[in-house]
Amino acid sequence: MDKPKVVLGVSGGIAAYKACELLRRLTESGHDVRVVPTASALNFVGAATWSALSGHPVSTEVWSDVHEVPHVRIGQHADLVVVAPATADMLAKAAHGLADDLLTNTLLTARCPVVFAPAMHTEMWEHPATQENVATLRRRGAVVIEPAVGRLTGADTGKGRLPDPDQIFELCRRVLARGGAARPDLAGRHVVVSAGGTREPLDPVRYLGNRSSGKQGYALARTAAARGARVTLIEANTGLPDPAGVDVVHVGTAVQLREAVLKAAADADAVVMAAAVADFRPAAYAAGKIKKKDGQEPAPVALVRNPDILAEISAERARPDQVVVGFAAETDDVLANGREKLRRKGCDLLVVNEVGERKTFGAEENEAVVLAADGAETPVPYGPKETLADTVWDLVAPRLAAPADGDSDKTG
Numbered sequence: 380m381d382k383p384k385v386v387l388g389v390s391g392g393i394a395a396y397k398a399c400e401l402l403r404r405l406t407e408s409g410h411d412v413r414v415v416p417t418a419s420a421l422n423f424v425g426a427a428t429w430s431a432l433s434g435h436p437v438s439t440e441v442w443s444d445v446h447e448v449p450h451v452r453i454g455q456h457a458d459l460v461v462v463a464p465a466t467a468d469m470l471a472k473a474a475h476g477l478a479d480d481l482l483t484n485t486l487l488t489a490r491c492p493v494v495f496a497p498a499m500h501t502e503m504w505e506h507p508a509t510q511e512n513v514a515t516l517r518r519r520g521a522v523v524i525e526p527a528v529g530r531l532t533g534a535d536t537g538k539g540r541l542p543d544p545d546q547i548f549e550l551c552r553r554v555l556a557r558g559g560a561a562r563p564d565l566a567g568r569h570v571v572v573s574a575g576g577t578r579e580p581l582d583p584v585r586y587l588g589n590r591s592s593g594k595q596g597y598a599l600a601r602t603a604a605a606r607g608a609r610v611t612l613i614e615a616n617t618g619l620p621d622p623a624g625v626d627v628v629h630v631g632t633a634v635q636l637r638e639a640v641l642k643a644a645a646d647a648d649a650v651v652m653a654a655a656v657a658d659f660r661p662a663a664y665a666a667g668k669i670k671k672k673d674g675q676e677p678a679p680v681a682l683v684r685n686p687d688i689l690a691e692i693s694a695e696r697a698r699p700d701q702v703v704v705g706f707a708a709e710t711d712d713v714l715a716n717g718r719e720k721l722r723r724k725g726c727d728l729l730v731v732n733e734v735g736e737r738k739t740f741g742a743e744e745n746e747a748v749v750l751a752a753d754g755a756e757t758p759v760p761y762g763p764k765e766t767l768a769d770t771v772w773d774l775v776a777p778r779l780a781a782p783a784d785g786d787s788d789k790t791g
């Protein structure tokens with residue numbers, strides 16, 4: 380079988396050196412990679428490096444090997460184009476359809492999925508011009524992953540850092556695995572995913588918590604990003620590294636999680652509540668550590684109810700067409716309890732899984748049945764949490780309202 384053909388576009392940012400690692404990961408895993416740098420990118424990493432690592436000639440403009448018509452052929456034959464790093468300038472050119480070098484020509488001729496991994500200073504990223512260009516590219520079907528937060532060029536830190544090359548590689552692998560659709564099915568959508576387990580403090584050192592690892596929620600966030608969605612991941616106490624291309628909000632308690640979910644859900648197409656939210660919290664918080672006293676029994680801990688976030692967002696949807704998905708971990712009467720919970724919460728889909736030794740909390744695998752409000756049931760056999768995540772998005776995607784802008788048949 381032919382190797383999948385990947386075009387690695389590199390534009391002129393300081394993170395260009397990290398694209399060498401991405402190139403290595405792609406070639407070592409059996410991809411045929413053609414590197415197309417911009418002229419500015421060669422100020423950071425030279426053509427010899429790209430050519431030697433990829434095994435292909437390297438050119439920045441359309442005037443080399445003209446008999447092979449590279450400005451058209453490279454894009455036409457690609458299975459995936461990934462631009463990493465994508466400068467503010469490159470995003471602007473791509474959004475406006477400019478074609479003044481080989482990379483921008485390739486972006487116009489590609490009919491395969493296109494992934495942009497932007498990297499720039501926070502001010503450049505946050506500038507309305509850049510944000511509008513990103514929104515345009517996403518609306519047309521490109522996967523534009525969110526930059527990471529961290530050290531930037533020089534001593535600055537903030538949002539704008541190129542995500543770890545390993546994570547960009549994983550995302551590319553997922554995009555390729557989903558086949559050649561130029562427009563991923565969640566392109567242009569904003570989805571919110573909650574993950575992890577809330578901790579309800581009792582005193583400065585103790586809390587009421589649960590055993591949720593957050594792995595299912597992270598799988599949902601990663602798969603949604605690979606399917607083109609802008610993803611906000613609201614994370615509670617997982618300790619997991621932020622996934623590439625996803626906006627992550629860190630919270631601790633149920634009350635904080637509610638606030639973050641409601642804020643992010645305001646413009647979301649779908650909300651998936653995979654986090655295990657504590658039903659109760661201690662009624663009182665002791666400002667100092669509760670001490671044990673000789674000869675005295677401990678005082679009982681009074682509990683109060685936490686807000687029911689799933690029921691609240693299902694009942695008061697920020698948009699009438701918003702799709703809401705809940706999770707239920709049950710130990711007995713799994714399906715009967717799941718159906719009852721779906722009705723009580725008022726969500727569109729409920730992923731019901733049985734808590735067991737090898738599945739659910741902390742495991743890499745899961746097994747579930749997805750119940751729909753219209754009565755449909757989709758069993759998902761024991762397997763990786765990513766498979767369940769993809770099934771959830773497969774069920775969410777057809778329930779989303781048609782995009783308002785009519786751009787749905789265009790490509791990135």
Ligand SMILES: Cc1cc2nc3c(=O)[nH]c(=O)nc-3n(C[C@H](O)[C@H](O)[C@H](O)COP(=O)(O)O)c2cc1C
Binds near residue numbers: 393420465469498532
């Ligand atoms: C040292 C240095 C670092 C730069 N880093 C970035 C960057 O990380 N992101 C960015 O958007 N622009 C960065 N720039 C600016 C771009 O190189 C400049 O906008 C250039 O025109 C981009 O060209 P290209 O998009 O064709 O590659 C940097 C410039 C210099 C001199």
